Amino acid sequence: MNRLGTATSPYLLQHADNPVDWWPWSEEALAEARRRDVPIVLSVGYAACHWCHVMAHESFEDAETARLMNQNFVNIKVDREERPDIDAVYMTATQAMTGQGGWPMTCFLTPQGEPFHCGTYYPPQPRPGMASFRQLLGAVAQAWQDRREELREGAGRILQELAKQTGPLPEAAVDTRVLADAVVKLAADADRERGGFGGAPKFPPSMTLEFLLRHHERTGSAEALSLVDECAEAMSRGGMYDQLAGGFARYSVDADWVVPHFEKMLYDNTLLLRVYTHLARLTGSPRALTVARATAGFLLERLGTDEGGFAASLDADTQGVEGLTxxxxxxxxxxxxxxxxxxxxxxxxxxxxxxxxxxxxxxxxxxxxxxxxxxxxxxxxxxxxxxxxPQPGRDDKVIASWNGLAITALCEAGAALNEPRWIDAATRAALAILDIHVVDGRLRRSSRHGQVGEAAGVLEDYACFADGLLALHQATGDTRWLSEATKLLDLALERFADNGAPGAYHDTADDAEALVQRPSDPADNASPSGASALASALATASVLVGSDRAAAYRDAAEQALTRVGQLAVKVPRFAGNWLAVAEALATGPVQVAVVGVDPEAWSQLRTTAARLVPGGGVVLAGEPDSAPLLAQRPLVDGAAAAYVCHGYVCDRPVTSPDALEAALAR
Structure with missing residues (x-):
């Protein structure tokens, strides 16, 4: 039976015609496993994943392998991008059992969904130290027949241990000393010859670079800026960056940034657009400016959808061959x-x-x-x-959180580089998410071709989209975006907070589908964690909303930071967005409120502010009293004026770009 044919996930649709009797994740699938009293094969991947395609061709398209799977298991296929909550639960188990993780992820579960054996890719034939997938299927099926209770007990112990390991971190400050120490640790881990951090494979450390740029702006640290310069230059010179059309691949398989893993992800390119934009405005680097413009062009030309949003990714493969295009x-x-x-x-x-x-x-x-x-x-x-x-396949589902990242990047880049069409594209994306993804006042995770999926939005969806709407409010002056953003933030604070640990958050809402664990991972990885994205949005909102809510939002952002103090100290590479948020709070965040009678009157002041405001700062222009940040800030002798504030301390208003530049330099 083809149960995947109506999915909104291109990854599930890729498997719709397999001889494997796949189920999407559902209570019906779990009930079927309980009815048959057989274990579950959970296969998790995503549409642009090269090794997911390889395992599909070798195993899931093979009739004999499918027979073994159908006879002995209930088989569930999950798109990790559509259901990050499921992926997080079982990836934690996979890493605990094997010491590593990745996709495709292959887990064997009890009918109750408890994991008892996990791994990643399995080959069709045995290899040294690795059983074939068919051998594994046979061994697990036999173990279920002979040692069922032992497997159940082992799964229970695994979940108990994971619960201990994944609880909230103890509170610890992220102060200026921690920020300075993070730069020292990152410098020690840097590859000063080739750029970047660590060895092969090398992933773009986007949020870490954003932190280092903000740290340089606050402290003048030459070390922090040189780390960004070296990495940004190396990434843009090698094969990971598309020298013809712009845009970045997922990672470099070697330490020299030569050979990419060819899939291109929306989140990587939005985060890198921010980095190269901020590097260009800070240093005037022609290379950074070129890369920023080309990356924005890639987003609009290659990932834009008819509905106005942005597609998830381009495949690593073309006609089954990696990099063929x-x-x-x-x-x-x-x-x-x-x-x-x-x-x-x-x-x-x-x-x-x-x-x-x-x-x-x-x-x-x-x-x-x-x-x-x-x-x-x-x-x-x-x-x-x-x-x-021939072109690589495109995963054209629209993910709420990744579109939020795209909206933020396009607004910031559009304002800093004077590209209003990028802000127009961000506006279209915001309208698409609001029109399609908001159902009964709640945010859904994904859509495709205008059809919204069933999966509920997770914390990163609420937080990243709210952050994008706040950026759009600044770029356009329209208070609708501020209103929509605060609705999302208030709902996130209400539904995702860990009530037993102030400042900690779960990745799923309190009324979401109950899994064997409620995921809660504060670490930043390829994209911001839900909790760090929420802290970022709260910090920004705290200076954009009226005084009645400002203190509550700032307090929530600061309290969230205390839950990652240990993470920031020990492994700053997995706390890049957190550290960037801490830098923004350390500078205020800086606020520039520009008031005038019309855009022509305030345009020069706004352009200067957008170019010079520190990362994480806020710039808003409009008529006096047209938005909370512009309230009680009048014109100066009838002329447009800019008000610069750091946290709760404000300078005297200025009326010329030169005076504004001097104020921001202070």
Missing amino acids: YVWTPEELGVVLGADAEWAVRLFEVTESGTFEQGTSVLQLRRDPDDTQRFERVRRALLAVRDER
Whole structure:
């Protein structure tokens, strides 16, 4: 029976025609396992995942493997992007049992959903130290017949142990000393030769870089800025960055940023757009500016949906081959470029032996071209040919939290780089999420082609989308966005708080579907944790709302920070967004309220503020009293004026861009 055919998840739809009798996650699936008294195979992945495709082809499309699965198990397929709550519960179990995690994730559960054996990818044939998937299926089925109670008892012990490990962290301050120490620890972990942190594989440390930029702005730390410069330069020069069309792949498989894992995720590109925008406005770096503009173009041109939102990702594979769309040989460049080919081969480091697989190379740009017009001619020619090649699949579901990140990035970049069309795109995305994802006053996680999914929004959805709406309020001056943001924040504070540990939050609402554990992970990873995103939105909202709610929002943000003090001290790379929030609070956050009679009167002041306000700061322009931040802030002698405040302390208003620049420099 095809139970996946009507799913809103492209990942589930990829498996709809498997011979495996898949169920989506549901109470009906668990009830079927209880009725048959058989264990559950839980397979978790996502549409752009290369090894998910490999295991699907090797195992889930194989008739004999499917027979074993159907005969002995109830088989459940989950899109981790659509159900991050399920993914979080069983990924924690997988990491506890195996010491590592990843996707595809393969877990064996009791009919009650308790995990008793977990892993990731399993091959179709045995390998040294690794059983084949069929062998594993047979062993688990036999163990269920012979040692059922033992497996149940073991699953219970696993959950008890996980409950101990995943409880709220003790309270600890995140003060200026912790922020300074975090820079020292990050510097010790930095790869000063190749850029970035740690060894291969290298992931873009977007939120860590945002923290370091904010720390530099507050303290003047040359060390913090150099860490950002080195990493941002290296990432944009290697193959992880698309030298033809902009946008970043998920990670580099090597330490030199040469070969990417080719999937392109919405969240990576939104977070990196913020980093390169802020680096460009801080340093004037031409490279950072180029990358920021191209990344914004990638979001709009490659990930935009008809409904106005942004799609989740582009696949790592094309026609089952990883990177097929993107790689080149010297001969191919010769055919496309003619007389420009030899120059392009050297510039992009396309070698005869190849930098990737089977003699192909990923394009790199380790130095600026000596002829920019020639480079642009070559880039356009190669991109035109590449666009005629088979293209990677697109996971076109719309995720609320990731669209919130996109709205924030496009608003900040649009304001700082004077690109109003990016703000227009952010507005369309916000309208799409509000129109499609808000059902009976609650936020849903995902949609596809305008059809909303059933999965409830998790904390990161409420928090990231609220943060995006607050950015949109600043970019447009429209108070509707502030009102919608505060509704989400108030609901998050009410429904997601851990009432037994002030400042801690669960990732699911108190009335959400009950899983074997209620997930609660404060660590920042590839994207902000729900709790850190909430703290960020609360800190911003605290200076945008009226005085009746400002103190409550700030207190909630500060209290949330105390729950990650130990995390920030021990592993700052997994607390990047938290540290960025702490930097914003340490500077106030800085607020610039620009008042005038019309946009023409205040435009220069607003442009100056958007370019110079520290990261995490707030800029709002409009007529006096048109928004809470602009209340009781009159014109000065009939002229537009800017009011600069740090926390609860305000400077005298200024009326010229030069005076505003001086005030922000102080």
